[in-house]
Amino acid sequence: MGLLPVAVDAMGGDDAPNSVLAGVRLAVERNIPVVLVGPPEQISTLKDADGLEVIAASEVIAMGAEAASSVRKLKDSSLVRAAEAVRDKRASAMVSAGNTGATMAASLLKMGRVRGVARPAIATPIVVPGRSWPNVMLDAGANAECSAVWLVQFAQMGAVYCRDRWGVQVPRVGLLSNGEEAGKGSLLAKEAFALLQDIAWQQRTAATFVGNVEGCNLLENVADVIVTDGFTGNVALKTAEGVAKQIVGALLEAFDSSEDARAGAKLLNTALLPLYEEFSPDSVGGAILLGVRGVSIISHGSSSPEALANAIQVAHELAERDTVGSLHKVLSPESPR
Numbered sequence: 001m002g003l004l005p006v007a008v009d010a011m012g013g014d015d016a017p018n019s020v021l022a023g024v025r026l027a028v029e030r031n032i033p034v035v036l037v038g039p040p041e042q043i044s045t046l047k048d049a050d051g052l053e054v055i056a057a058s059e060v061i062a063m064g065a066e067a068a069s070s071v072r073k074l075k076d077s078s079l080v081r082a083a084e085a086v087r088d089k090r091a092s093a094m095v096s097a098g099n100t101g102a103t104m105a106a107s108l109l110k111m112g113r114v115r116g117v118a119r120p121a122i123a124t125p126i127v128v129p130g131r132s133w134p135n136v137m138l139d140a141g142a143n144a145e146c147s148a149v150w151l152v153q154f155a156q157m158g159a160v161y162c163r164d165r166w167g168v169q170v171p172r173v174g175l176l177s178n179g180e181e182a183g184k185g186s187l188l189a190k191e192a193f194a195l196l197q198d199i200a201w202q203q204r205t206a207a208t209f210v211g212n213v214e215g216c217n218l219l220e221n222v223a224d225v226i227v228t229d230g231f232t233g234n235v236a237l238k239t240a241e242g243v244a245k246q247i248v249g250a251l252l253e254a255f256d257s258s259e260d261a262r263a264g265a266k267l268l269n270t271a272l273l274p275l276y277e278e279f280s281p282d283s284v285g286g287a288i289l290l291g292v293r294g295v296s297i298i299s300h301g302s303s304s305p306e307a308l309a310n311a312i313q314v315a316h317e318l319a320e321r322d323t324v325g326s327l328h329k330v331l332s333p334e335s336p337r
Contacts, residue, residue, distance in 0.1 A: 003033065005053065006315045007082040007091035008308075010038030011060040012098025014301045020097065021046050023308025028052075030309070032316045035091060037082040055090070057081040063301055067101030071109060079103060083110035086294040092319035093295035095286065095311045097303045104142055107289050107296040114324065116332035119143050120291030121154045121230070122298065123161055124237055125284050126218055133166035135218065137176075137226040140287060141234035148191035151175070151227050152201060153331065157290040158225035159207035160330055164323040165314070170206055174213035174223030176232060184212060188229065196227075205330055215239075286311035288318070290327065295319050 008024055010017040017038060024034050035053045036043055038060075043049050059077040061070045071080055079098055083106040085091035096103045108120060121139035128135055138154045139146065146154075155173045162171040175193055177185035182193060189212070196209045213223050218240055228236070255265035285307070286299035297315045299308060 003316065003320055004089065004092035005033035005035040006312050006319070007035050007037050007055065007085040007094045008312060009078045009082045009094070009096035009098050009103075010036040010043055010054075011057075011078040012096040012103075012301075013299070013303060013308075014063070014097075016097070017043060017046060019303070019305055020308060021049060021052075022305035023303070023312065024052065026305055026309035027312040027316075030313060032312055034312060035085070037085065038078040055081055055085055061099050061102045063099050065099055065102065067099060067105045070099070070102050071105040077106075079106045080110065083107050083294075083296070086296070087111050093297065093315035095297045095299060095308070095315050097286075097299035097301055097308060097311075100141070100298055103296065103298050104289055107292045107294065111292045111294040111296070114291055114293055114327050114331055117157075117291040117327075118150050118153060119146070120289050121150075121157065122233075122287050123158055123290050124233075124287040126226075126237075126240070127284070128219055128221055131221055133162075133168060133224070134284075135224060135226055136162050137218065137228070137233055137237065138290065139228065139230035139233050140237050141230045142289065143230040145231070146188065146229040148188060148195050151188075151192040151229070152195045152198075153291075155196060155207070155209070155225065155227045156201055156205050156330055157327055158227060159205040160326050161288065161290055161323060162224050163206070164321050164326055165318065168224050170208055171224040172210045172222075173202075173207050173225045173227060174210050174217070176226050176228035176236065177212040177214065180212050180214060182211065192227070284310070285314035288314075293324060295324060 010020050037055045037057050040054050040056050057078040059074040061077045061079050079102050082094040086094050087110050122142045123136050123138040124140040125134035136158050138158050159171040162168045177189045286297040289296040295315050295318045297311045299311045
């Protein structure tokens, strides 16, 4: 018997359901089983909708809606029904490019937490130039305020995820701080540093703690997993994304500034295109909410069809590898699943 389909929120994203359907079609071409979740009457009228299974959902949680209350009130929303599909074993995983907070809330409320996990965390891949796997930063926004104990759990979950998804056998874990020295950082960072030095969790996850890392190390080959609180992580991630966007914009403007520049740009295209593709958000496949009892992938609202297809593929692969089961073994090895 094959793996259950990936439940995709058809109404999640800035151009839903059109861009979502295009992404689903790309995923289906890769032989990934998919089930759409949303209003059947809207989906059925779209081009190439024939032959796709649909789980009916009559409501939509808006991108700017308040997360927790929307999940509680809009029980027949596409987001909630997608999370329920995973809970009820109708789907192996879920993907949404919709309201991030609502995706987290629906995943947590409907799937529940892995036993032993205090708080789920968003793990976001960050491309490292010239390396075949990215750095993983968590938390990237699920928990604005954290305890030091939670950061140790994030380290464990990040290490398991890094090994399951990219095959990094001994993930290096770094703690994001304002200096490399052990005494640097906020009170939270100092408390977390002391706990992360404990060899027990490192042996349990086959990871190694490499100490503090700085913001300048986010895209460097210094650590495979970077741990921080959700507030700091989200600010760091958005800053990196903003800087990258500004640099690309400035380069494009410079390349089009004169005839000589345009001629030079043509010569550089061959060398720059692979680098552009390496850094493209389309290749990342979205962030994962680690710590819930199911695979939940969160994509950006402006995700292209290619990005959504990659997110669906990541969801399928993580379900196939039973990453949730791996997390359970590490964080609650003596408890029944």
